[in-house]
Amino acid sequence: MISHNIGRITEKPLTSVIEDYLEAIFNLDQEKKVVRVKDIAKRMNVKMPTVSSMLKNLNSKGLVNYEKYEYVELTKDGADVGKKIRHKHKILLKFLTEILQIEFKVADEEACKMEHTLSSATLDSLIDFMEFIQTCPRTGESWLHYFEEYRRHGRRPEKCQARSKTFSCEFKSQVDSIENSSPPGVVE
Amino acid sequence: MISHNIGRITEKPLTSVIEDYLEAIFNLDQEKKVVRVKDIAKRMNVKMPTVSSMLKNLNSKGLVNYEKYEYVELTKDGADVGKKIRHKHKILLKFLTEILQIEFKVADEEACKMEHTLSSATLDSLIDFMEFIQTCPRTGESWLHYFEEYRRHGRRPEKCQARSKTFSCEFKSQVDSIENSSPPGVVE
DNA sequence: AACATATGTTTTAACTGTCTAACAATTAGG
DNA sequence: CCTAATTGTTAGACAGTTAAAACATATGTT
Numbered sequence: 001m002i003s004h005n006i007g008r009i010t011e012k013p014l015t016s017v018i019e020d021y022l023e024a025i026f027n028l029d030q031e032k033k034v035v036r037v038k039d040i041a042k043r044m045n046v047k048m049p050t051v052s053s054m055l056k057n058l059n060s061k062g063l064v065n066y067e068k069y070e071y072v073e074l075t076k077d078g079a080d081v082g083k084k085i086r087h088k089h090k091i092l093l094k095f096l097t098e099i100l101q102i103e104f105k106v107a108d109e110e111a112c113k114m115e116h117t118l119s120s121a122t123l124d125s126l127i128d129f130m131e132f133i134q135t136c137p138r139t140g141e142s143w144l145h146y147f148e149e150y151r152r153h154g155r156r157p158e159k160c161q162a163r164s165k166t167f168s169c170e171f172k173s174q175v176d177s178i179e180n181s182s183p184p185g186v187v188e
Numbered sequence: 189m190i191s192h193n194i195g196r197i198t199e200k201p202l203t204s205v206i207e208d209y210l211e212a213i214f215n216l217d218q219e220k221k222v223v224r225v226k227d228i229a230k231r232m233n234v235k236m237p238t239v240s241s242m243l244k245n246l247n248s249k250g251l252v253n254y255e256k257y258e259y260v261e262l263t264k265d266g267a268d269v270g271k272k273i274r275h276k277h278k279i280l281l282k283f284l285t286e287i288l289q290i291e292f293k294v295a296d297e298e299a300c301k302m303e304h305t306l307s308s309a310t311l312d313s314l315i316d317f318m319e320f321i322q323t324c325p326r327t328g329e330s331w332l333h334y335f336e337e338y339r340r341h342g343r344r345p346e347k348c349q350a351r352s353k354t355f356s357c358e359f360k361s362q363v364d365s366i367e368n369s370s371p372p373g374v375v376e
Numbered sequence: 377a378a379c380a381t382a383t384g385t386t387t388t389a390a391c392t393g394t395c396t397a398a399c400a401a402t403t404a405g406g
Numbered sequence: 407c408c409t410a411a412t413t414g415t416t417a418g419a420c421a422g423t424t425a426a427a428a429c430a431t432a433t434g435t436t
Binding site for chain 4: 256
């Protein structure tokens with residue numbers, strides 16, 4: 001059945017592979033003067049013919065402007081997608097490294113996979129959550145530090161409770177300083 | 189007789205689709221007396237021929253014992269994978285619903301996608317993190333309750349800070365009850 | 377300009393996961 | 407026990423993503 005409405009209505013969701021390419025191109029675009037097939041292949045761990053055929057695909061979807069042997073340029077649509085995915089990637093990476101305290105390299109790989117499965121609604125929740133941890137006087141930096149200890153010394157909630165006094169002092173001084181103004185940091 | 193160990197060395201990572209089938213079969217196995225092609229098709233939102241060919245695939249990988257027209261049974265290996273994925277699913281679901289406070293149905297769908305990209309190491313971190321929130325005297329139930337408010341009233345850290353006094357009170361009483369069972373100490 | 381090297385494309389083919397259509401086995405009811 | 411409905415399989419097709427091999431273009435060097 002051939003549709004007459006070529007625009008919005010026909011719109012199918014992009015595959016995660018396509019999203020990956022757009023993110024890669026978006027990043028390369030900011031790193032280099034021009035983006036070439038070779039660069040994309042390297043970044044995506046893929047051979048050049050694969051990039052060639054993907055660019056044809058992206059062209060047909062109006063996500064890049066690409067002519068044989070020329071440089072690769074994202075369209076507005078393509079750049080929007082690339083930027084959105086990169087944003088998700090960064091938030092996830094931050095959560096994995098700063099909150100869950102996972103080693104950067106592992107976290108980066110994981111974020112790369114999760115960025116496609118994370119809905120925008122969940123992303124918003126996650127951002128709120130991280131902001132809340134940072135800004136809530138009950139948690140913040142030192143709380144995360146204790147989580148780090150908790151992780152290191154392996155699953156011992158008793159130890160955490162034994163430190164209540166320390167929490168108390170730190171907490172009071174934190175509240176004091178907050179009550180004398182100082183706006184919170186915001187994620188991304 | 190085909191050896192398990194031949195697989196070990198050649199061992200390629202399973203696709204996420206295969207993981208999904210194993211999880212589905214594992215769950216069905218606990219819900220019903222016997223698992224049939226039709227059940228799997230329904231659970232996976234897929235047609236029966238797709239299940240047939242997948243079962244052939246799973247058979248060849250030693251993940252199910254299946255003979256035409258018979259019931260489907262997981263091997264030890266298959267059940268292990270199914271169980272592992274279901275576990276990841278449950279943890280993620282818990283995180284999404286209880287921590288990020290996402291609506292069940294959405295969270296369940298999201299968990300379904302993320303369960304394949306979550307490494308075991310990250311899963312462990314996530315479990316630790318959730319445990320820490322529950323057991324640390326600084327956070328726990330009430331802290332999550334405040335996060336809920338924070339979310340509801342939309343991105344307003346100022347509001348959170350305005351409640352510092354409340355936190356302080358709650359926190360103190362929590363500390364007091366803990367202090368009554370532990371010797372006093374001096375802290376920096 | 378002529379050649380060599382780097383870069384890019386086309387063609388062909390593989391693999392995974394899905395479907396529809398047609399056929400086959402199993403089971404349930406009269 | 408025979409037929410009808412249900413369940414399952416096979417065959418063939420297709421969309422996506424990838425790569426190897428062969429070919430084409432661009433770039434740089436002498």
